[in-house]
Amino acid sequence: MSTGPLECARWLLRGRDGRLTAYARSEGGLLRWTETAPGGPDWSGPDFFEAPDLTYLTLAQGADGYVHFLGRRERRDGAGEPLVDIVHSIQYQSGRPLMDWRSIGNPHTKLVERAPRLGAPAAAVDARGTVHVFVRDAVNSVRLRREGKGGKWEGWKDFKVRQALDGIVAHATATGRIEVYAPGAEATLRWTQETQGGDLVRADDLPLAATPGSGAVLETGPDRFTYYAADADGGGVLAHRPADGGAALPLGGEPDSGTTAALRTPIDGHDCTVLAHRTRSGRPAIGAFPTEDEGAGLWWSETGEPCVGAPALALDARGRVVIAAVGLDGTLRLARQKAEAGLALEAWTTL
Numbered sequence: 001m002s003t004g005p006l007e008c009a010r011w012l013l014r015g016r017d018g019r020l021t022a023y024a025r026s027e028g029g030l031l032r033w034t035e036t037a038p039g040g041p042d043w044s045g046p047d048f049f050e051a052p053d054l055t056y057l058t059l060a061q062g063a064d065g066y067v068h069f070l071g072r073r074e075r076r077d078g079a080g081e082p083l084v085d086i087v088h089s090i091q092y093q094s095g096r097p098l099m100d101w102r103s104i105g106n107p108h109t110k111l112v113e114r115a116p117r118l119g120a121p122a123a124a125v126d127a128r129g130t131v132h133v134f135v136r137d138a139v140n141s142v143r144l145r146r147e148g149k150g151g152k153w154e155g156w157k158d159f160k161v162r163q164a165l166d167g168i169v170a171h172a173t174a175t176g177r178i179e180v181y182a183p184g185a186e187a188t189l190r191w192t193q194e195t196q197g198g199d200l201v202r203a204d205d206l207p208l209a210a211t212p213g214s215g216a217v218l219e220t221g222p223d224r225f226t227y228y229a230a231d232a233d234g235g236g237v238l239a240h241r242p243a244d245g246g247a248a249l250p251l252g253g254e255p256d257s258g259t260t261a262a263l264r265t266p267i268d269g270h271d272c273t274v275l276a277h278r279t280r281s282g283r284p285a286i287g288a289f290p291t292e293d294e295g296a297g298l299w300w301s302e303t304g305e306p307c308v309g310a311p312a313l314a315l316d317a318r319g320r321v322v323i324a325a326v327g328l329d330g331t332l333r334l335a336r337q338k339a340e341a342g343l344a345l346e347a348w349t350t351l
Helices: 112-117
Strands: 003-005 012-014 020-026 029-035 043-050 054-061 067-076 082-091 102-105 121-125 131-136 142-146 169-172 178-183 188-192 216-221 224-230 237-240 249-252 261-267 270-278 284-290 307-315 321-327 332-336
Touching (some): 003 307, 003 321, 012 307, 020 321, 020 332, 054 121, 067 121, 067 131, 121 169, 121 178, 131 178, 169 216, 178 224, 216 261, 224 270, 261 321, 270 307, 270 321, 284 307, 284 321
Antiparallel strands (some): 003 020, 054 067, 067 082, 131 142, 169 178, 178 188, 216 224, 224 237, 237 249, 307 321, 321 332
């Protein structure tokens, strides 16, 4: 049975009770490992949750700690034709079961011949707990469907572009305002809300042609994001802060396919950003630099054994950086920050 990480930058999450949970794809469903106590070191799992026919799975977590799962499901009708829709489930607390999978449909309800070409979903949850789902449609536009009052889903909204590729990234700031980034062939498309719950409006494109599926966003200042992604031309990891404008900032590295993990944490009393990706050698690489000071330099350090897909980053209940990866044998592996200066890691453990 094959196992691999979810197709998102955040598949290692901390719940409201302080426990970390890791999620991975497996044949026919989802695997989950959960810390038995905040800060570890022991874990339970993997627990298996059935989720058949998914070709893609991502997740988003709200301020309430709820984890939302969004999948692209592809089945066959009686004539063998593909039936594609987006499905949604929720985990309300660490270690608790997932709710039933429910379909939120496909935006191509009239031109049904386009429905099988629906892309991969992304999601964000605002401070009120409202789920926003984004997906690339058959004509390379971006569609939005969000959860309305009483749990009913609003209709699909078309952002009316033709340049979007798969690898959409959406995230909410601490104030609940959502931004959306979609890679394109020549630039990264962007939409923003002025206030929580408002309309998402087209903003200036980022001068960054990203490898589809490599992007991640991080709130690096009050209500401001920095976007990180692999250069589509093979130039390493790039960063761009829309609030600052200008050109994309090179951060080096040798990213392979998969997302760029990002988090923000104090290191030796300094506000720092930590990034991780899977390198062309197949191993995870990690690096850190002062937040919003990319010019200070970033030194990548490969660590651990070769992995499947991209690694993930999170802070545990003690504020330690944790990096996780799925090994070539399908096991979950992780390393925590040592209790010493800098970003030194303890030895990797296998679960």
